[in-house]
Amino acid sequence: MKLNGVLQDVLLQPKPDGRFKMIAGERRYRASSMAQLKDIPAKICDVPDAEARRLRFAENAFRENLHPMEEAELVSEMLVDYGTVEEVAARIGKAKGYVYGRMRLNDLIDPIQEMFLEDLFTIQQALDIAILSAESQQDFFNEYCCNWKEDEDFTLYHLEDTLDQYRYSLENAPFDTTDPALLEGVVACIACPHNSAVVLSFFPESEPNSTCLKTECFNRKCNANFILKLRTAFEETKPQALVFYGQPSRVMELRLEGLPDAAKLPRFSYYSVKTCAEPVKPVVTDFPKFWEGQTEPGTDEEAYAAALETYEAKMAAYQSDVLEGKILTGLLVRESEITPIIFYKEVPAAQPVYSRSLPIAAIVTNKAMVEAVKDELGEC
Numbered sequence: 001m002k003l004n005g006v007l008q009d010v011l012l013q014p015k016p017d018g019r020f021k022m023i024a025g026e027r028r029y030r031a032s033s034m035a036q037l038k039d040i041p042a043k044i045c046d047v048p049d050a051e052a053r054r055l056r057f058a059e060n061a062f063r064e065n066l067h068p069m070e071e072a073e074l075v076s077e078m079l080v081d082y083g084t085v086e087e088v089a090a091r092i093g094k095a096k097g098y099v100y101g102r103m104r105l106n107d108l109i110d111p112i113q114e115m116f117l118e119d120l121f122t123i124q125q126a127l128d129i130a131i132l133s134a135e136s137q138q139d140f141f142n143e144y145c146c147n148w149k150e151d152e153d154f155t156l157y158h159l160e161d162t163l164d165q166y167r168y169s170l171e172n173a174p175f176d177t178t179d180p181a182l183l184e185g186v187v188a189c190i191a192c193p194h195n196s197a198v199v200l201s202f203f204p205e206s207e208p209n210s211t212c213l214k215t216e217c218f219n220r221k222c223n224a225n226f227i228l229k230l231r232t233a234f235e236e237t238k239p240q241a242l243v244f245y246g247q248p249s250r251v252m253e254l255r256l257e258g259l260p261d262a263a264k265l266p267r268f269s270y271y272s273v274k275t276c277a278e279p280v281k282p283v284v285t286d287f288p289k290f291w292e293g294q295t296e297p298g299t300d301e302e303a304y305a306a307a308l309e310t311y312e313a314k315m316a317a318y319q320s321d322v323l324e325g326k327i328l329t330g331l332l333v334r335e336s337e338i339t340p341i342i343f344y345k346e347v348p349a350a351q352p353v354y355s356r357s358l359p360i361a362a363i364v365t366n367k368a369m370v371e372a373v374k375d376e377l378g379e380c
Contacts, residue, residue: 001035009043013052020044023052050081068123069116072105079103104130109137115148125159133194133214136166168218170195170210174336175225177210182224186217223251226336227258233331233338234262241266241330243273243341252333262331270332273343279314282307 010025022029023045032040045055056074078088085103089096101123107130108116116126129137144162148154156162170177170189177189189195194214212218233239242265248256256263282304289300321327325345332341 001031001037005037006032006040009041011055012042012044013049014044014046021052024056050078053077053081067117068102068126069105069108069113072102075099075102076106101127107131107134109134109141111141111145112137115145120148120154120156121159128160128163131196131213132163132166133216136213136215139215140166166213166215167196168212168215170197170212173212173218173221175221182221182228183217186221189221192217223255223258226255226338229338230255230259230262230331230333233340234259237329237331237340239265239331239340240328241268241345243268243270243330243332243343245270245334248333249335252335265330268330268343268345273345275341275343276318276327277342279311279318281311281315 006028008025008028010028011023012020013023015021025042029040045052047055053074075088075092078091079085079099082088082091085096085099089099092099104127105113105116105123108126112121112126112129115121121129129140132140140163144156145154173189175182180188180191182188186192189210189212190197192212192214194212194217196211196213239262242262244252244267246269248267284299284304287300287304287307288297289303290297318327321344328343328345330341330343332339
């Protein structure tokens with residue numbers, strides 16, 4: 001500049017007070033001051049503010065080192081002026097995907113923007129972070145980036161895997177993603193701006209998927225769905241107890257608070273109880289018998305009668321244990337599933353097994369054997 005001066009005019013916009021606002025050329029102006037030039041060429045553009053912003057973007061677009069975050073700021077300003085993405089894209093000669101991408105960068109929280117301006121993320125990594133909710137971005141920053149200024153060799157390895165901690169697959173969600181009534185005042189996931197399939201649909205080159213990007217909302221829907229399932233199971237089963245695999249987690253405790261009647265029930269560990277089932281009455285068609293010369297089977301009446309007698313003995317013993325409170329009806333509660341369960345309150349030393357089915361091979365046909373089974377059940 002000392003040798004050749006400023007070769008390209010800076011652009012100025014006249015203001016009502018007689019002064020001028022620089023539209024483009026700030027870097028040239030600063031460099032000319034450092035070169036101690038007294039005069040530099042300038043072009044006065046008497047245009048509206050919106051057009052001034054378009055000119056500034058057009059000139060800055062030719063800078064090789066214009067940071068995407070600076071582009072995002074210019075696009076954001078132009079969107080205010082022109083109203084639609086299509087109009088902004090047409091004005092600057094860019095694809096709509098470019099405009100949407102720069103708009104998305106403005107969703108980065110301030111600490112992440114600062115790191116991006118220092119080129120600690122690529123633009124694709126910045127976009128991957130930007131589609132997360134502000135809460136998830138802050139959690140990510142607090143967990144992995146809070147010391148980046150103090151660490152001279154700060155590097156984030158396996159960023160994609162790290163971000164997966166803040167993205168939840170809606171295809172495997174435990175709740176109905178199409179239900180707009182699951183949470184009051186919250187839209188269904190299929191129409192939510194925090195659904196990556198909705199976000200990425202603006203980018204033709206991207207493969208839309210269905211991932212929740214807002215941890216807090218996903219967890220709230222999981223909790224609401226769990227309470228709904230628990231309430232339904234509670235009303236249908238009328239349980240006397242809750243059964244868990246080990247101790248319920250803190251999250252589970254908070255969920256149970258949503259249904260006080262269930263929270264008050266006694267609790268048991270699945271590993272310390274013995275499950276059982278109400279005996280099933282035998283079906284006569286399960287006892288076929290062939291006679292010589294017949295093409296269709298008849299019924300083995302003796303075997304069926306013996307099985308029926310055994311069933312009645314087991315049912316009597318089962319009902320007796322229920323009436324005495326030895327057997328309870330409960331709900332086996334897991335993180336994503338609630339299952340009715342019947343179990344012994346206390347496991348007896350010698351416990352009868354109430355089978356759901358009675359295999360033909362195990363059918364007792366001898367009256368003496370039937371009596372022996374009844375005596376054994378009576379002792380138990």
